[in-house]
Amino acid sequence: MVAVRMRPDAVDDPTQTVSRFLRPAVAAISSNSLVVEPSMAPAGFRDAKQHSFTFDRVYDLDSKQEEVYRESVDPLVQRFLSGYNTTVFAYGQTSSGKSYSMGTSEESECISIDDSLSNLDERVGIIPRAAQQICATLSQLDDEAVDYKLSVSFLELYNEEMIDLLADPEEERIPVQIRETRAGDIVWMGLRQHTVCTAQDMVRLLQDGMAMRQTHETDMNAASSRSHAIFSVTLTQSRRHVQEATPLNLGRASPEKSSVFPRTPRSGIPTLTGRGQHSRNPSPTRPQTPTRPQTPTRLARVRATPVRRAPEETTVTTTSKLHFVDLAGSERLKRTAAVGDRAKEGIAINSGLHALGNVISLLSNPIRSKKASYIPYRDSKLTRLLQDSLGGNSQTLMIACVSTTEGNVSETLNTLQYAQRARRICNTLERNQVEAGWDNVEYLQGQVLRLRKELELVRSSNELVIASPQKPSAMLPTEHEQELLSWQEKCTALSRKNVELTTELLQREQERQQSQQSAGNHDFLAAAEPVIMEYEKTVDGLESQINMLKAAVSYSEQVIHEQTENMKQVTDRAETAERQLDTLRETLRDLHERLEERNSRIEGLEAQFRRGSSSHATSYPNTTASLASRRASLGIDTPQRSFGGILVYKGRNPSQRTYRVALHSRGPSGSDAENAEGSRYTPEYEKKALDRRQSDSLVQPMYPHNSS
Numbered sequence: 001m002v003a004v005r006m007r008p009d010a011v012d013d014p015t016q017t018v019s020r021f022l023r024p025a026v027a028a029i030s031s032n033s034l035v036v037e038p039s040m041a042p043a044g045f046r047d048a049k050q051h052s053f054t055f056d057r058v059y060d061l062d063s064k065q066e067e068v069y070r071e072s073v074d075p076l077v078q079r080f081l082s083g084y085n086t087t088v089f090a091y092g093q094t095s096s097g098k099s100y101s102m103g104t105s106e107e108s109e110c111i112s113i114d115d116s117l118s119n120l121d122e123r124v125g126i127i128p129r130a131a132q133q134i135c136a137t138l139s140q141l142d143d144e145a146v147d148y149k150l151s152v153s154f155l156e157l158y159n160e161e162m163i164d165l166l167a168d169p170e171e172e173r174i175p176v177q178i179r180e181t182r183a184g185d186i187v188w189m190g191l192r193q194h195t196v197c198t199a200q201d202m203v204r205l206l207q208d209g210m211a212m213r214q215t216h217e218t219d220m221n222a223a224s225s226r227s228h229a230i231f232s233v234t235l236t237q238s239r240r241h242v243q244e245a246t247p248l249n250l251g252r253a254s255p256e257k258s259s260v261f262p263r264t265p266r267s268g269i270p271t272l273t274g275r276g277q278h279s280r281n282p283s284p285t286r287p288q289t290p291t292r293p294q295t296p297t298r299l300a301r302v303r304a305t306p307v308r309r310a311p312e313e314t315t316v317t318t319t320s321k322l323h324f325v326d327l328a329g330s331e332r333l334k335r336t337a338a339v340g341d342r343a344k345e346g347i348a349i350n351s352g353l354h355a356l357g358n359v360i361s362l363l364s365n366p367i368r369s370k371k372a373s374y375i376p377y378r379d380s381k382l383t384r385l386l387q388d389s390l391g392g393n394s395q396t397l398m399i400a401c402v403s404t405t406e407g408n409v410s411e412t413l414n415t416l417q418y419a420q421r422a423r424r425i426c427n428t429l430e431r432n433q434v435e436a437g438w439d440n441v442e443y444l445q446g447q448v449l450r451l452r453k454e455l456e457l458v459r460s461s462n463e464l465v466i467a468s469p470q471k472p473s474a475m476l477p478t479e480h481e482q483e484l485l486s487w488q489e490k491c492t493a494l495s496r497k498n499v500e501l502t503t504e505l506l507q508r509e510q511e512r513q514q515s516q517q518s519a520g521n522h523d524f525l526a527a528a529e530p531v532i533m534e535y536e537k538t539v540d541g542l543e544s545q546i547n548m549l550k551a552a553v554s555y556s557e558q559v560i561h562e563q564t565e566n567m568k569q570v571t572d573r574a575e576t577a578e579r580q581l582d583t584l585r586e587t588l589r590d591l592h593e594r595l596e597e598r599n600s601r602i603e604g605l606e607a608q609f610r611r612g613s614s615s616h617a618t619s620y621p622n623t624t625a626s627l628a629s630r631r632a633s634l635g636i637d638t639p640q641r642s643f644g645g646i647l648v649y650k651g652r653n654p655s656q657r658t659y660r661v662a663l664h665s666r667g668p669s670g671s672d673a674e675n676a677e678g679s680r681y682t683p684e685y686e687k688k689a690l691d692r693r694q695s696d697s698l699v700q701p702m703y704p705h706n707s708s
């Protein structure tokens with residue numbers, strides 16, 4: 001089951017200083033679906049028109065802690081109370097509200113443990129609420145035949161190292177190890193179990209553990225969890241079944257026996273080390289020695305006095321686990337600005353989540369997971385710890401926490417895709433029930449003996465009935481025939497049961513012999529134990545190193561991938577720029593050609609002009625001379641000509657000869673019409689123009705002192 005919870009916008013998010021990044025990009029469209037706005041999606045996701053996702057439940061920005069608990073977690077807690085393993089885990093990018101939702105953030109640290117926990121503050125998260133519900137339900141149960149035992153443990157996975165958060169800091173630290181039983185169940189060794197009686201006890205232990213947990217400030221979260229944490233509650237319910245002194249109840253040793261398949265306790269049950277206040281996994285109580293039934297001597301006795309046996313008590317133990325997993329947030333080291341230890345933590349966090357993603361991917365695809373010879377649980381300690389919750393015997397709720405702002409849209413899409421894959425995983429649920437004595441050879445031997453006797457008894461009574469001379473079978477009343485038939489059926493069932501038990505007994509016997517043999521090697525094992533422990537520690541250390549190296553490699557790969565992407569973008573941009581440059585070069589070449597053309601036209605016109613001006617100088621020598629002197633006094637170049645409404649000036653220095661082309665602001669007479677038509681240059685015209693410009697102080701911009 002997957003629920004998505006949106007975190008309200010963080011107005012004080014230091015990484016989102018640009019208001020565009022605070023724009024909402026995700027919206028809930030119903031109670032179980034949401035969309036991510038495509039315009040705001042990053043380049044890689046921009047292919048589809050709209051990204052819509054469907055989950056079991058979507059909690060909008062204004063959702064309350066109580067609502068999330070009541071709708072999504074409460075049913076799971078009920079399952080836990082009825083004997084099933086359950087897991088709630090929060091997943092999402094850093095600062096998306098995982099700890100807030102789970103109740104492992106500062107908000108939950110503030111709960112007063114003296115409170116009755118009945119009127120919880122709205123900000124209190126899932127774990128304290130579950131503690132309250134569990135204890136309230138158990139205290140209301142009034143069944144004297146059942147003994148309950150609650151215990152909790154708190155495990156932290158920090159940099160691939162497993163730490164018991166509830167261990168006494170003054171005691172020597174026992175390394176927590178993950179072991180797999182022959183039945184394929186995962187057990188956590190060395191983790192301390194604390195027996196609790198009230199919700200306050202549980203919350204106090206939660207708070208104690210949280211105080212020990214690794215949190216640090218990053219650029220994205222003032223109190224960022226730098227580790228994954230699993231708070232586990234174990235409920236052991238031992239139900240006694242007393243069989244009254246009744247007629248032979250063949251094939252039914254206890255009322256629940258038919259529904260209880262003998263099996264060893266399942267996964268997720270931490271194996272305890274028996275130190276301090278550790279509680280042990282309940283070892284089945286030694287069953288009472290079976291009572292031998294009386295052998296009847298006569299049929300009449302069988303009928304008149306049904307075979308009775310003394311009351312017999314059996315104990316069925318149900319063990320269920322409830323894991324609350326607060327994962328550290330996935331993060332981009334660049335955005336969290338993590339360096340040094342923070343960066344190392346970030347790498348370990350991301351690698352664990354990456355391995356979790358791989359496992360989820362495989363499990364979510366039934367065809368692939370069937371084909372795959374194994375699921376890579378061993379790739380990280382996180383996946384190994386959660387092996388049962390992910391693909392085993394557990395009902396699991398994933399709460400995917402997301403931010404809705406545009407600045408986080410790529411992480412949000414990643415989380416949603418991760419969650420969608422997780423939703424496709426189907427686990428098989430079994431109640432973890434064990435009848436006392438199922439792993440006890442003596443008990444099983446006793447059972448077989450008893451059943452054999454009962455079988456003999458039934459057989460002999462049948463023979464007696466059939467062979468009785470006084471009452472031939474043909475003369476038996478119908479009810480007796482039916483009774484006989486039912487006895488025969490019971491007899492067959494009993495025989496079958498007998499065969500099964502004998503086989504099992506043989507197996508147990510073999511196992512016992514093997515264990516006796518190994519007991520012969522006990523001395524050797526005792527001597528070798530420290531070496532084995534040392535060896536295991538070394539293997540564990542090496543495994544951690546390998547996982548860290550793997551994490552570093554995967555981080556480097558991610559960086560290389562990002563850089564390759566950047567490089568591709570830069571190359572694309574360079575190519576675009578190159579193309580633009582080519583176009584500009586073309587344009588420039590065109591302009592050059594046009595300039596050349598103009599120049600040659602100007603050259604031609606200059607030549608014409610020179611010819612014309614020499615004839616003018618001859619005709620108007622005084623005017624020309626006075627104009628030249630006035631121009632010289634003003635330090636102005638001589639305009640060469642006027643044509644088509646354009647004045648062309650020649651620079652003083654012939655080597656830096658430049659042209660300035662300027663539109664007439666006014667024609668010689670100042671009329672626009674003249675201006676539009678253009679005017680011909682004459683010394684009179686220039687004289688007038690000079691006078692005018694001197695008076696208007698417009699001379700300066702019209703003359704090219706600088707080349708332009």
Ligand SMILES: Nc1ncnc2c1ncn2[C@@H]1O[C@H](COP(=O)(O)OP(=O)(O)OP(=O)(O)O)[C@@H](O)[C@H]1O
Nearest residue numbers: 007094095096097098099100105221224225328329
């Ligand atoms: N639904 C919510 N309502 C109000 N405040 C919230 C909500 N979700 C998160 N916050 C606030 O946002 C901040 C960050 O949340 P939180 O620490 O739970 O993030 P996180 O996902 O656990 O981050 P990290 O992975 O870095 O530990 C906290 O101050 C928390 O109080």
